[in-house]
Amino acid sequence: MGVAAALGACSLGQQTPTLGVYSGRHYNTDQLLYRRFTEQTGIRIKLLEGTDNSLIERVRSEGSTTPADVLVLVDAARLEKATQLGLFQPLRSAALDRDVPANLRDSQGRWFALTRRVRLIVANPQRVDVGAIRTYEDLARPALKGQLCLRDNKSVYNQSLVADRLIQKGHAATTTWLRGLIANVNQPFFTSDIPMARAVAKGDCGVALVNSYYVARLLSGQSGAADRALASALKVILPDPSHVNVSGAGITRASRHPEAAARLLEFLASPSGGKGYAEANNEYPLKGYGDNPILRRFGPFRDDGVPIQELGAHNREAVQLMQANGWN
Ligand SMILES: [Fe+2]
Structure with a gap:
């Protein structure tokens, strides 16, 4: 057990990596959520915010040298644009299969919705x-x-x-x-x-x-x-x-830390992580209607x-x- 645990720790690298996150979302409370992720996992996040289209263009032009491990975008059309440009790599994850309904993720696992x-x-x-x-x-x-x-x-x-x-x-x-x-x-x-x-x-x-x-x-x-x-x-x-439309994210094709990036996606899509992302922008979680009192009044x-x-x-x-x- 001890050896397996040590190997498991090694597979994330000697030191825990810092993830580059490019995000088309820009809400202060998103950062509280990233901080909670760091507390839980030791994985730090370096955040760059911008408009969706400028971030897509940036990841594309940075190519294999992009510091972005995760690209967060708003709206299906932008997620599809990034997918067609080949900016994402596919991910299979039992946690994401469980937490993200099938109609809210790419069939090849290149992106996953996080809010609705x-x-x-x-x-x-x-x-x-x-x-x-x-x-x-x-x-x-x-x-x-x-x-x-x-x-x-x-x-x-x-x-x-x-x-x-x-x-x-x-x-x-x-x-x-x-x-x-x-x-x-x-x-x-x-x-x-x-x-x-x-x-x-x-x-x-x-x-x-x-x-x-x-x-x-x-x-x-x-x-x-x-x-x-x-x-x-x-x-x-x-x-x-x-x-219904979504905000969502995928792991960049050039990511050097795909395992850590997968953990971030799993965290953001989980009921507790997703709640924070939804609350930050008065959005609905991936399942159900959440507990935002204003959204609840909408019915x-x-x-x-x-x-x-x-x-x-x-x-x-x-x-x-x-x-x-x-x-x-
Ligand atoms: Fe908007």
Whole structure:
């Protein structure tokens, strides 16, 4: 036993390694979680934060010399982009198979989801009949003409939503839906979710599509009492079924510490580690709805079950369809 234990310790290297983590997430509480990982394992973390696309480009250009062992990205489309560029190496892990549902990880183990978010509907009850809005289809009905606010087609969140529709409904039905949606837009396209949620709350728009964590952030008071008061006027609708997206991570192909990197992924995907990652950004854990009181008030949602990997695979087709149908 003593020899086996010693060999086990040796396999991680004489000294415990320091892991390079490049992360498209940027929340202070993520760092508390990394510190907890270091306390538990002795493995230190050197963190570099940036935008998802800049980190993908950086790992790509650094090639075999990248100091990044783990790349954390937000949204299925970015995870797929990094995968297609060959930036990840595959990992098989019983712990990750157990903790990450199969539709929330790459089939070859190149990345694993760590948190979930829903692209939900916010509505202003003064402007629209909120009882008549229950699905993404409802947003394309003529009754909402001039009421719908949307982010522009550069939003990866919207690209993934359209990819989701393509997978479930096919090309023809998605085209019809897109045309109905665009016919209802009566505003310039927004460039981010938060101002759009505020516009709905103020009555400048009747209804909009935003990520769950942005609404929760406004309601939490994190961005001030004025935003909290404003957001309390919003009616939050979790579409049935809901389009779910993720943040996730994989081990870089050039990692010199894949075993330590696997331990970090297992820690972040575990119920306790994952709880910290989800809480940091008002996200849902990989399973269940978590215990964030604001998200609990939104109520449960029914995941449409589309594999996250498929969202990335349909990204290009989704963008083309958006452009062809006036989603600028
Ligand atoms: Fe975001």
